Amino acid sequence: MISVLVFFMTIAVIFWRPKGINEAWPAAIGAGIILLTGAVSSADILDILQKIGGASITIISTIIMAIILESFGFFHWSAARLVSLAKGSGYRLYWYIQLLCFSMTLLFNNDGSILITTPILILLLKNLRLKPHKQIPYLLTGALIATASSTPIGVSNIVNLISLKILHMTLYMQTAMMFIPSLLGLLFMSWLMYVVVKRKLPKRLPNSAYDVEQMFFTKNFHPLNGQLLVETKRQRTKFMLKILLFVFLIRCSLFVASFFSIPIEFVAVVGSLILLIWRWYYLRTNPIDILKKTPWHIFIFAFSMYVLIYGLHNSGLTELLVKICKPIVQQGLFEATFIMGGLISILSNLFNNHPALLIGTITLTKMDLDLITLKTMYLASIIGSDIGSLLLPIGTLASLIWMHILRKNKIKVKWKDFFSVSLIVVPLTVIITLFLLYNWIQIFFA
Numbered sequence: 001m002i003s004v005l006v007f008f009m010t011i012a013v014i015f016w017r018p019k020g021i022n023e024a025w026p027a028a029i030g031a032g033i034i035l036l037t038g039a040v041s042s043a044d045i046l047d048i049l050q051k052i053g054g055a056s057i058t059i060i061s062t063i064i065m066a067i068i069l070e071s072f073g074f075f076h077w078s079a080a081r082l083v084s085l086a087k088g089s090g091y092r093l094y095w096y097i098q099l100l101c102f103s104m105t106l107l108f109n110n111d112g113s114i115l116i117t118t119p120i121l122i123l124l125l126k127n128l129r130l131k132p133h134k135q136i137p138y139l140l141t142g143a144l145i146a147t148a149s150s151t152p153i154g155v156s157n158i159v160n161l162i163s164l165k166i167l168h169m170t171l172y173m174q175t176a177m178m179f180i181p182s183l184l185g186l187l188f189m190s191w192l193m194y195v196v197v198k199r200k201l202p203k204r205l206p207n208s209a210y211d212v213e214q215m216f217f218t219k220n221f222h223p224l225n226g227q228l229l230v231e232t233k234r235q236r237t238k239f240m241l242k243i244l245l246f247v248f249l250i251r252c253s254l255f256v257a258s259f260f261s262i263p264i265e266f267v268a269v270v271g272s273l274i275l276l277i278w279r280w281y282y283l284r285t286n287p288i289d290i291l292k293k294t295p296w297h298i299f300i301f302a303f304s305m306y307v308l309i310y311g312l313h314n315s316g317l318t319e320l321l322v323k324i325c326k327p328i329v330q331q332g333l334f335e336a337t338f339i340m341g342g343l344i345s346i347l348s349n350l351f352n353n354h355p356a357l358l359i360g361t362i363t364l365t366k367m368d369l370d371l372i373t374l375k376t377m378y379l380a381s382i383i384g385s386d387i388g389s390l391l392l393p394i395g396t397l398a399s400l401i402w403m404h405i406l407r408k409n410k411i412k413v414k415w416k417d418f419f420s421v422s423l424i425v426v427p428l429t430v431i432i433t434l435f436l437l438y439n440w441i442q443i444f445f446a
Contacts, residue, residue: 003039003311006030010308011351015394020404023397024297027304034311044310052302054265055161058254059109060298061268062155065247066104066112067293068272068279075116077240079124083205090202094138097121098190101142105149107247109156110386110398113146118405128206136417137197139406144390144421145190147398148429151182151386155254155264158302159354160382163361167378171258178379181440185387185433192425246275309358321363329367329377333446334438336373340364341380341434345388353389353396357381376441380434388430393418 010030014023034040078100086093100120104113121142125135150156154164154174164174250271254264276287312318325343329336340360347356360381364374389395393403393415406413 001315002037003034003308003315004317006033007308007312007355008351011355014352015400017400017404022297023400024301024304027301027308031304031307034307037311039311039314040307044314045307048303048306048310051162051165052299052306054263055158055165056299056302057265058155058161058268059111059158060294060296061265061272062108063112063115063298064272064290064294065250065275066108066116067290068275069116069243071279071283071285071290072240072243073236074240074243075120075123077236078120079127081237082120082124083128086205088205090205091198093205094141094194094197094201095190097138097142098145101146102149102186105146105156106153107244107251109158110147110150110396111158111401113149114143114398114402114405117142117146118402122405122409122411130202130206132411133200134202135411136413137200137421139411140413140417140421141190141193141197143399143402144193144425145186147390147396147402148186148189148387150398151186151382151433152179154178154382155251157386158298159357159385162302162306163357163378163382166361166365167374169375169378170261171264172255173375174379175255177375177441177445178382178437181436182383182433184436185383185429188432189387189425189429192428193421196421196424243275243278246278247271305354306358309355309362312355312359313362317359318363318366321359322366325363326367329369329373333373333376333441336377337380337434337438337441340377341384341388341430344381344384345391345430346384348385348389349392349395352394353385356389357385360385372441372446375445376437379437379441383430383433383437387433388426391422391426393422 007030010026013021013026017023035045082093082096082100085096097117101113101117104116108116118139121139125138150160152175154160154171160174164171250267253267253271257264257267276290279285279290280287321343325339328339344353344356344360347359350356361378364377364381367374369377386396390399393399393413403413
C-alpha cells in the first residue's frame with residue numbers, strides 16, 4: 001500500500017507541477033521514499049540502471065542534436081519554409097505542419113520534436129497575426145501528431161527503448177513489424193484531425209504572409225553572438241538540408257547498429273559529438289552552452305520512475321494484471337492485441353504513459369507467451385502508450401512539455417479545446433492502428 005500511495009502522490013505532483021517544478025524532482029523524492037521503505041532491493045537497482053542507461057544516453061544525444069539545430073537558426077528557417085510552401089492557403093499550411101511534426105519526431109524523438117516544433121509554430125502563427133482561436137487548431141494537431149509519431153520506431157521515445165531492452169527485441173525487428181501499420185494509422189489520424197478542425201482553420205492566410213516569409217529569411221543571425229550565418233536563401237536552405245541529411249544518416253545508422261547487435265547509444269553519442277564539433281567550427285561558439293541546455297534530468301526522471309514501477313511490481317500489481325489479461329489473451333492473437341492496446345491506453349491516461357508502458361512490459365514478461373504473441377502484445381502496448389495516451393493532455397510527458405511551453409508564451413488552450421479533437425480522433429485511431437497491426441503480423445510474421 002505504501003508503494004501504491006507514494007506512486008499516485010508522485011504522479012499527482014508531476015501533473016500539477018507547482019511553480020513549474022521539473023518533473024524529475026517529485027519523481028526522485030518518490031523513488032527515495034520507496035528505496036527507504038525497502039520495497040525495491042539493491043539487485044533491482046542494478047537491473048534498473050542496466051535497462052535505462054543506454055536508452056537515456058540515446059535520447060539525450062538526439063535532444064543535443066535538436067538544441068544544436070536551434071543555434072543554427074533552424075527555427076526561423078523552418079517557419080519561412082512553412083509560409084513559402086503554404087502559398088497563402090491555411091489548409092495547405094495544416095498539412096505541412098503535420099509533415100514537419102512527424103519528421104522531427106522520426107529524426108529526433110517525441111519530446112525533442114515538441115521542443116523544436118512548438119516554438120516554430122508559435123513564432124510563425126504570431127507573426128502571421130492569426131487570432132488565438134485560429135492558432136489553437138494548428139498548435140493542437142501539431143502536438144498530437146508529433147507525440148503519436150513516436151509509434152513507428154522505438155528510438156523516438158525513451159520508454160519504448162527501455163521496453164525493447166526488457167524484451168530483448170532489436171530496434172530493426174520492432175520497426176519491421178510496426179512501421180507500416182503505425183504509419184497508416186498516423187495518416188488516418190492526420191486526416192481525421194483535418195476533418196474535425198477544418199472549419200476552424202483559415203481558408204486563406206493573411207496578406208502579410210509574404211512579408212513574414214521575407215522577415216524570417218532575412219533573420220540569418222546567430223542568436224548567441226549575432227554572426228551572419230549565410231547570405232542568401234539558397235545558401236541557407238542548402239546548409240540546413242546538409243544538417244538534416246546528416247541527422248537522417250545517423251538515424252539510419254542506429255538501425256544498422258541494432259541489426260548487428262551494436263549498442264545504439266554509441267552511434268547516437270558519436271553523431272551528436274560530430275554535430276557539436278561542426279557547430280563549434282562553423283559558429284566559433286563554445287560547446288559549454290549546449291551542455292547547459294541539455295536536459296540531464298532525464299536520467300534522474302527515468303531512473304526514479306522505474307524505481308516507482310518496481311515498487312508496484314514487487315507489491316503485486318503485475319500479478320493482478322496477469323490474472324486479468326491471461327484468460328483474454330488465451331482466446332487468440334486478435335483478442336491479445338486489443339486487450340493490451342486498450343489496457344495501456346487506459347493506464348496511460350490515468351497516470352502517464354511512461355509508467356503505464358513499463359508496467360505493461362513487465363507484465364508481458366510474466367505471462368509465458370509464445371514469441372509472436374509477446375511481440376504483438378508489446379507493439380499493441382506501444383500504440384496504447386504513444387497514441388491512446390493522447391486522450392487527456394496529461395497522458396504523456398511530451399504533452400506536459402507542450403502545455404508548459406504554451407503557458408510560457410501566454411497561449412491558453414482549454415481542456416475543452418483539447419477534448420474537441422482528442423475524444424473523436426484518439427479512440428478511432430487506436431482501434432484502426434491495432435487492427436492494422438494485427439493483420440500485418442498475421443500476413444507477414446505469424
